Amino acid sequence: MTLLEAILLTVITASTPLVIAAIGELVVERAGVVNLGVEGMMIMGAACGFAAAIMTGSTFIGVLAGVGAGVAMSLIFALLALGLAANQIASGLALTIFGLGLSGLVGASFIGAKREAMPKLDVPVLTDLPFVGPVVFGQDPFVYISVLLVVSVWWFLTRTRAGLVLRACGENHTSAHALGYRVLRIRLFAVMFGGGCAGLAGAYLSLAYTPFWSPGMTAGRGWIALAIVVFASWLPWRLLMGAYLFGGITILQLHAQGMGVRIPSQLLSALPYLVTIVALVVISRRRSGWNAAPGALGKPFSRDY
């Protein structure tokens, strides 16, 4: 295996949880809701997914448990931010803090436990192709699921009526309500989808990426996912690009540190974040006329006005 192959493989695995978590949050934000609890939902997905997999011995049940934990966490957020029209920023932050704490409790007795990582796909012939084989056809199922998710979300948002209605709720909830759409119900589904995706991304971390549990193992990936949504200006295909750019730089700076590049490692570690800032500036300078953000983003909706 060449170095380039190795780098590409690690880039893809590092980017996958970002893609999954970010595409969920993208749907949430296109519906007009900001859920800053991605990190909390993700780590609960990691803890519950790992715990369930250890107890049942089934990776599949572990994944389901991770998704379920993410959805359950998102329902707490939905109760606060949608049901009670509480401030979405505060509710999301609270959810993250809550998730980080609760996951420590759930995972406490599983520290030190080890599982086999989820097996990589092995397609006869194709996987044996030089270079293309291991990179494109030798990944774990999550990688394909993440790309499939992005394509489905793109198709859903731009090609289906339900997607149109969801975007309408995010654009102008007062108008959507005036046309007779159930804004809160639609947003609830979006928030649950976002929770499920965050849980799935968490389960990927503890079941495939690094197959063990350690507290705080999401290490800020939930926040990066949030940044990627803005970076992508709420467009699915650009989100895929952004997540891979992010994952790529994370891995490259690791390799650079390993090769003894004479730049302080702290600076290299900060590189992905610097790149995000630069990219955000470039994008916002190029855009003129109107803001790409959904019009009703972050505004609570209640039926009374």
Added chain:
Amino acid sequence: MDQAVGSAGSTPLVAMHAIVKTFGDLVANDCVDLDIREGETHALLGENGAGKSTLVKILYGLLQPTSGRILWRGAPVSLPDPKAARRLGIGMVFQHFSLFDAMTVAENIALALDDARAVNDVADRVVEVSRSYGLPLEPGREVWTLSVGERQRIEIVRCLMQNPRLLVLDEPTSVLTPQETGVLFETLGRIRAEGRSILYISHKLEEVRTLCERATILRHGKVIAACDPRTQTAAALARMMVGADVGAARKAAGALDGPVRLAVRGLSLPAPDDHGVALREVRLEVRAGEILGVAGVAGNGQGELFNALSGETPAPDAAAVVMDGVEVGRAGPNARRALGGAFVPEERLGHGTAPGMTLTDNAILTGHATHGLVRRGFIDRAAAQAFVDRIVAAFDVRKGARDPAARTLSGGNLQKFVVGREMLGDPGVLVVAQPTWGVDAGAAQIIRQALVDRALAGGAVVVISQDLDELFEIADRICVMFNGALSAPAPADGLSREAVGLLMGGHGESNARETQPCAS
């Protein structure tokens, strides 16, 4: 005046019986009866806060009545949501459009259609329907790129695509230019010729008199009268609506020889963004005691002119704008306020006031520079409240709580508050944009009179308005804004509407650009 409810001959298309709607202690509709016959154009008249919007929202299923019945062709129906209303054949054109700015015309229309059709099919139908009613629309354009008139077309076309029996229009002309209004009336004529009923809500009494066969007049949530508006004078209708006589504002008749208080000298500004208009060599002079009216079709640079006068957009050089002899072209709004300037922008919510903030907070936002509401960096709450109380008393602002959030006030009352806030300090230079936009007759009269009084007291007043009636009523001189340039002002007496109309269309100018597409 016939008070009879229902018609003797046939069953009305829709009849609302004894509708009561309460919000807490407030009775918005108090036992209201309204019936609309097949094929008639029915006017619903009333001041802001009279309960028109509430009644119409109940008819469209957006609100549920506290009590009362709705009959559709004689059979009782319940309207739990707008879908139910649309299924019966009720279409609604909202006053504040229910459009999605970042979406295309076709997407906006698809959202209002209850059968799940592909957006592409909708686009074809949109072209077809909009052509047949003389309302051209490009389905692929995004809404934020369109003019107000074009946006209204979207609302109307999306109602028509559902083949409604009853079309409800809430203040449709309050945002339109005279030309656009003409197009709308042609369209309404076609709709009526197809035998559809129209419920027409408006403050503009002349429109109601030319358009409608019957009128129901609401005041304080009750039906005051039902009549044939064609047999009434506008004054009589206004009297029924307001409950008191409404007179025209007395015009300032003094000679225009006072000192120049506001001057703009050859001001040119580039367009602020892709959708803005560049100001081209704008010149104007307003003397003490004068009201200068600026007419023009929306989007010809009026907003940019207002921002340049208020200081929101600084001029390239200080001498371009002069207030009372002081060059203020580079000064910001607060500096200009400190020199006796006052500014009322077109948009009440969002520009004139911060919607979620209380009236005292909003008063402080502009009044801190001039009314002593801030002492040593701290806000003087008592002074701010007293300031608001004075505005409320002077301009008859009606509100529930003592210090409510700005957005809870009705349009007319909020406008009175904004005008009052700016005028209470007796400003030497007053610039107002669309002062009576969407404001009921009573409030509009109070505001116009206040503008005239300010001029009589020696102020220089600039009124930017699309309402020609208003300009001819109060302005001493009128000029027209077209494509970023201002025509030479002419005395309002002896000026014909035709002449102003031609200037508004860009005639009399060599490089007239294409005006908005109008129906032929």
